Amino acid sequence: MKSRLSILVISVLLILSMGTGCIGNFGLSGKVRKFNLETSQDRWGREIVFVVLYVIPVYPFAGLLDILVFNSIEFWTGTNPINGSASVTPIAMDEWTTEDGTKVTMQGLPDNSINVNVVRANGDTRFFNLTRTDEGVTARDEAGNVIVSAADLPMDALEGHL
Numbered sequence: 001m002k003s004r005l006s007i008l009v010i011s012v013l014l015i016l017s018m019g020t021g022c023i024g025n026f027g028l029s030g031k032v033r034k035f036n037l038e039t040s041q042d043r044w045g046r047e048i049v050f051v052v053l054y055v056i057p058v059y060p061f062a063g064l065l066d067i068l069v070f071n072s073i074e075f076w077t078g079t080n081p082i083n084g085s086a087s088v089t090p091i092a093m094d095e096w097t098t099e100d101g102t103k104v105t106m107q108g109l110p111d112n113s114i115n116v117n118v119v120r121a122n123g124d125t126r127f128f129n130l131t132r133t134d135e136g137v138t139a140r141d142e143a144g145n146v147i148v149s150a151a152d153l154p155m156d157a158l159e160g161h162l
Contacts, residue, residue, distance in 0.1 A: 024071025027082030028062045078110045 136150025
């Protein structure tokens, strides 16, 4: 009975972790691999350490924890708790082409800003980043210079669009 419960719990955890859809950084496995590479300058020495860490099962256990716990946390928070790195998966990306052939690509970033890339049919390219501020939205160019801010617009100019 106890083994059936254990199998059920492990199965549910595996299904839940697969449902997050995040590959993740595998931070714990990366730390084990880094430790292995730093143990010896000799490749045969590193191979022996690798085999020992696999047989003990340090590598499989680290991989299992990454899959079940740490990569799931990374998916939901955007940051891996082991190595502090950002999620490897873009938050959101959308792309479309307008009737005149202009291609627009928008990508959500972990800091909740949006990169927008516009490529016109004639090859002219424009890039800007949209960031939400307390005053509204600010658009910045590639160098980070403010192009326009919602605070710069007079309210009477917006009234017709509200």
